[in-house]
Amino acid sequence: MTEIAIKITVNGRPQEAVVEPRLTLADFLRENCRLTGTHLACEHGVCGACTVLVDGAAVRSCLMFAVQAADREVTTVEGIAAPDGTLSPVQAAFRDCHGLQCGFCTPGFIMSLTALLRDNPDPTDEDIRVGLSGNLCRCTGYQGILAAARQAAPGPAEA
Amino acid sequence: MKSAPFGYQAPTTIAEAVGLLAELGDGAKVLAGGQSLIPMLALRMAVLDELVDIGRIIELRGIQRRDGHLRIGAGTTEAVVGADPDVAAAVPLLTRATPLIGHFQIRNRGTLGGSIAHADPAAEYPAIALALDAGLEVVSTRGRRTIAAADFFDGFWSTTMEPDELLVAVDFPVWTGRRGFAVEEFARRHGDFAIAGACVGVALDDNDRVTRCAIGLIGLGAKPERPTAAEASVVGVGVTDVVADDLGRLAVADLSSIPSDLQGSARYRERVGAAMVSRAFTAAATEARRD
Numbered sequence: 001m002t003e004i005a006i007k008i009t010v011n012g013r014p015q016e017a018v019v020e021p022r023l024t025l026a027d028f029l030r031e032n033c034r035l036t037g038t039h040l041a042c043e044h045g046v047c048g049a050c051t052v053l054v055d056g057a058a059v060r061s062c063l064m065f066a067v068q069a070a071d072r073e074v075t076t077v078e079g080i081a082a083p084d085g086t087l088s089p090v091q092a093a094f095r096d097c098h099g100l101q102c103g104f105c106t107p108g109f110i111m112s113l114t115a116l117l118r119d120n121p122d123p124t125d126e127d128i129r130v131g132l133s134g135n136l137c138r139c140t141g142y143q144g145i146l147a148a149a150r151q152a153a154p155g156p157a158e159a
Numbered sequence: 160m161k162s163a164p165f166g167y168q169a170p171t172t173i174a175e176a177v178g179l180l181a182e183l184g185d186g187a188k189v190l191a192g193g194q195s196l197i198p199m200l201a202l203r204m205a206v207l208d209e210l211v212d213i214g215r216i217i218e219l220r221g222i223q224r225r226d227g228h229l230r231i232g233a234g235t236t237e238a239v240v241g242a243d244p245d246v247a248a249a250v251p252l253l254t255r256a257t258p259l260i261g262h263f264q265i266r267n268r269g270t271l272g273g274s275i276a277h278a279d280p281a282a283e284y285p286a287i288a289l290a291l292d293a294g295l296e297v298v299s300t301r302g303r304r305t306i307a308a309a310d311f312f313d314g315f316w317s318t319t320m321e322p323d324e325l326l327v328a329v330d331f332p333v334w335t336g337r338r339g340f341a342v343e344e345f346a347r348r349h350g351d352f353a354i355a356g357a358c359v360g361v362a363l364d365d366n367d368r369v370t371r372c373a374i375g376l377i378g379l380g381a382k383p384e385r386p387t388a389a390e391a392s393v394v395g396v397g398v399t400d401v402v403a404d405d406l407g408r409l410a411v412a413d414l415s416s417i418p419s420d421l422q423g424s425a426r427y428r429e430r431v432g433a434a435m436v437s438r439a440f441t442a443a444a445t446e447a448r449r450d
Contacts, residue, residue, distance in 0.1 A: 003381075021167030021210065022200075038214060043160035044198040048264065057238070057267040062196045065267065067167055068214055112264060133349040134262025 011079030099148035101107035191273030233272020290375030339446030407437035
């Protein structure tokens with residue numbers, strides 16, 4: 001099948017490649033860009049481990065082909081810390097609150113929660129539970145993750 | 160978990176897209192948000208020669224209020240539908256059902272038209288389109304036609320669209336007067352496809368008599384179902400005289416192809432479905448009485 005030349009801006013840097021149409025965005029990030037922070041588990045949209053931001057919207061990168069992301073901006077877990085390495089508030093909260101054990105699902109949770117808290121800075125526990133229901137964790141029992149979400153939430157916007 | 164190879168086209172206009180569908184024939188499939196099609200490709204339940212990606216067609220997106228109708232472009236994402244104030248005012252069932260579709264990450268990619276054209280019997284939008292008598296506008300190189308929702312859903316994942324036709328917009332009739340709407344679903348986990356569900360619209364006259372009742376059944380057949388006998392049974396009846404549980408039982412009485420699997424037997428789903436109709440009717444009636 002005909003390969004297609006694409007350019008995707010990943011964490012602010014343009015990445016160009018010639019790819020098969022069937023290459024998922026997740027595989028493009030991991031194999032073409034060597035950004036292996038985006039994890040793949042189920043590869044059919046159930047587990048949420050591969051969640052990234054595309055033009056700011058949290059999406060499953062296994063349910064998008066790289067060709068569909070051409071000319072868009074993608075942010076991965078490698079792209080949310082400060083340039084000096086200071087963790088983002090969500091990343092720091094996961095460390096502080098024991099929001100991870102093996103760490104496999106963590107990048108997906110971090111990206112989902114980053115989008116969730118940007119759009120809803122003062123979520124209820126129910127908002128957090130519903131918002132994270134599309135990410136699966138098999139270690140923590142979720143309580144540390146919920147605590148991290150509460151800590152990372154900026155709280156009500158100041159008037 | 161990797162798709163078989165396929166060719167890829169990304170048209171930017173409807174005319175270009177339907178031209179490609181006509182030219183490529185049966186081996187081609189429309190790729191909308193991909194939240195159902197891409198898993199099917201990954202699991203190789205579907206192997207296709209060509210995908211025609213309609214995600215770059217701007218004219219497929221948008222929401223417009225027209226006299227008596229709300230028209231939603233087929234390429235509008237579920238996230239946009241769920242958050243739109245015009246949708247909430249005109250077709251509240253869509254607003255209330257949207258949070259039940261997958262998870263927010265899915266709704267950021269999945270589209271209204273993709274969900275309806277995929278025609279999963281357990282999905283929310285097809286049942287709402289059916290219950291509300293939506294019009295499905297399809298285009299091909301042969302022209303444009305509108306298919307009534309009652310004639311659109313043909314069977315499991317199957318519609319009466321021809322392979323060269325593209326669903327471009329859905330017209331939802333807007334109910335006026337005293338009306339109420341509700342969606343009820345039972346799923347084992349948030350975001351899963353429901354074991355059974357129902358969406359209900361109820362309209363009342365000034366004396367609290369039911370003037371209209373619309374019911375869409377979710378996950379209770381090979382396609383979304385509409386129990387017209389149950390709907391008719393409450394029209395003209397004072398809303399406080401309707402026994403919601405009886406309506407629920409009647410709504411599922413004539414179903415012939417309720418799925419049966421590890422999630423639940425057909426008999427179990429029938430009982431859950433009856434309860435969902437009962438709850439949704441009660442909630443919709445309560446809202447209509449306050450309207």
